Amino acid sequence: MADRYLSFTGTAPGRFLTRRLGLPRPAPLRRWSAERPALDGELLHLTAGASRLDLAPVLARTGLPTDEAAGKPAAVVLDATGVRTVEDLDEVHAALHPVVRSVAESGRIVVLGAPLDSADHHQAAAQQALEGFTRSLGKETGGGRTVNLVRLTDASAAESTLRFLLSPKSAYVSGQVIAVGDEESPSPEDADRPLTGRTALVTGAARGIGEAVAAALARDGAEVVVLDVPQAEEDARRVAERIGGSVLLLDMTAADAGARIAEALPGGLDVLVHNAGITRDRRLVNMAKDRWSSVLDVNLGSVLRTTDALLEAGALRRDGRIVATASIAGIAGNAGQTNYGASKAGVTGFVRALAPRALAGHGVTVNAVAPGFIETKMTAAVPLFIREAGRRMNSLAQGGLPVDVAETTAWFAHPGSGAVNGQVVRVCGQSLLGA
Numbered sequence: 230m231a232d233r234y235l236s237f238t239g240t241a242p243g244r245f246l247t248r249r250l251g252l253p254r255p256a257p258l259r260r261w262s263a264e265r266p267a268l269d270g271e272l273l274h275l276t277a278g279a280s281r282l283d284l285a286p287v288l289a290r291t292g293l294p295t296d297e298a299a300g301k302p303a304a305v306v307l308d309a310t311g312v313r314t315v316e317d318l319d320e321v322h323a324a325l326h327p328v329v330r331s332v333a334e335s336g337r338i339v340v341l342g343a344p345l346d347s348a349d350h351h352q353a354a355a356q357q358a359l360e361g362f363t364r365s366l367g368k369e370t371g372g373g374r375t376v377n378l379v380r381l382t383d384a385s386a387a388e389s390t391l392r393f394l395l396s397p398k399s400a401y402v403s404g405q406v407i408a409v410g411d412e413e414s415p416s417p418e419d420a421d422r423p424l425t426g427r428t429a430l431v432t433g434a435a436r437g438i439g440e441a442v443a444a445a446l447a448r449d450g451a452e453v454v455v456l457d458v459p460q461a462e463e464d465a466r467r468v469a470e471r472i473g474g475s476v477l478l479l480d481m482t483a484a485d486a487g488a489r490i491a492e493a494l495p496g497g498l499d500v501l502v503h504n505a506g507i508t509r510d511r512r513l514v515n516m517a518k519d520r521w522s523s524v525l526d527v528n529l530g531s532v533l534r535t536t537d538a539l540l541e542a543g544a545l546r547r548d549g550r551i552v553a554t555a556s557i558a559g560i561a562g563n564a565g566q567t568n569y570g571a572s573k574a575g576v577t578g579f580v581r582a583l584a585p586r587a588l589a590g591h592g593v594t595v596n597a598v599a600p601g602f603i604e605t606k607m608t609a610a611v612p613l614f615i616r617e618a619g620r621r622m623n624s625l626a627q628g629g630l631p632v633d634v635a636e637t638t639a640w641f642a643h644p645g646s647g648a649v650n651g652q653v654v655r656v657c658g659q660s661l662l663g664a
């Protein structure tokens with residue numbers, strides 16, 4: 230579904246009118262392509278407080294040239310892990326105030342923070358302050374720029390995360406707080422195809438976001454299984470052919486779905502993406518039982534059942550990745566979506582509780598992507614005015630594309646993301662809903 234307003238605001242009369250009338254001014258986002266895989270420009274590395282991170286070698290591996298005096302940086306990393314007091318916060322202002330105006334369009338600002346120290350309320354206050362700071366700055370920067378906060382203790386464990394956030398792949402991820410642990414993970418042999426030799430299964434991959442996820446994982450080298458319901462066979466085969474994958478026709482609500490997946494993949498599975506989902510909107514007062522239970526079963530019940538079955542069967546290999554699909558509707562709530570909001574909030578509960586156990590017991594990470602307004606058939610069916618509000622009510626003033634969710638999923642699935650666990654990351658352009 231084309232965003233005509235975004236195209237119009239790129240023209241001379243469009244620019245004039247939006248400025249005069251104070252209308253939202255979305256900037257065309259710079260997304261990843263094989264021809265232009267990196268941001269254009271330099272990376273500026275700043276520090277606030279006394280940091281102990283060994284960050285420079287990791288930043289050097291992101292591929293962006295580091296320049297202490299970059300005039301118009303494509304990316305700024307502010308290492309604020311050493312901020313421990315309110316006074317230290319002055320250094321955050323001192324570091325970013327002079328440069329924030331010069332960050333290039335579609336540029337990146339990444340603030341690095343430390344985990345909150347419950348034994349030191351001054352450190353906890355100063356570090357928590359970074360969240361409000363990051364989210365506020367994200368609402369100010371405009372021009373397709375993103376601002377995110379990463380909490381970490383070990384720079385090399387956060388390499389895949391920094392690479393993602395400092396690349397065009399994270400175009401629609403802004404205002405997020407991501408915690409990265411210190412688990413070591415293997416470096417892939419082929420950096421351009423990090424999933425080589427791995428098998429990924431994507432549910433609901435015959436179209437929309439699932440199709441984009443399947444394509445991104447195949448691009449990264451995975452053998453992809455496109456799973457969808459038997460009624461979607463034609464589309465599923467088209468996707469599989471395009472990406473060089475295979476098809477598994479299966480309704481995920483079937484009681485034996487997990488067993489059938491395990492049977493279809495005797496060699497095991499490395500990446501499991503729970504993307505299949507449905508909406509059956511009605512206000513609760515008008516919602517018949519079947520609308521309630523079908524949404525809860527597809528979006529949540531089947532996710533729990535199949536994950537349990539696959540983990541119990543040992544079908545998910547070590548260093549495996551589970552990525553589930555939540556939604557900002559599960560965070561902010563939506564009128565007419567009590568069923569959907571409940572199911573998607575349930576997904577975040579599932580991810581946060583299972584993540585530490587899955588990692589300890591099976592060496593598998595569990596994360597969720599929470600899309601905001603993404604341009605798909607699902608959102609094309611939304612009435613015009615609600616659709617326009619959904620598109621504009623975020624810091625980037627536009628809807629995301631399926632590929633934005635796919636790139637975030639590919640970052641979770643990356644072999645180097647073993648320290649990213651139990652995270653719910655919104656791909657919503659910093660939606661004002663549920664912020």
Ligand code: NAD
Pocket residue numbers: 432433434435436437438439456457458461479480481482504505506507527554555556557599600601602603604605606607608
């Ligand atoms: P979509 O309707 O375009 O595609 C969903 C796919 O899932 C379809 O191919 C469908 O056949 C398949 N599917 C449905 N039930 C299934 C089942 N029981 N077993 C196997 N496959 C099944 O939806 P989309 O917009 O691409 O959304 C994908 C996911 O992202 C969903 O979980 C959705 O809730 C979530 N999401 C989407 C948006 C958005 O803006 N589009 C926002 C937030 C969350």
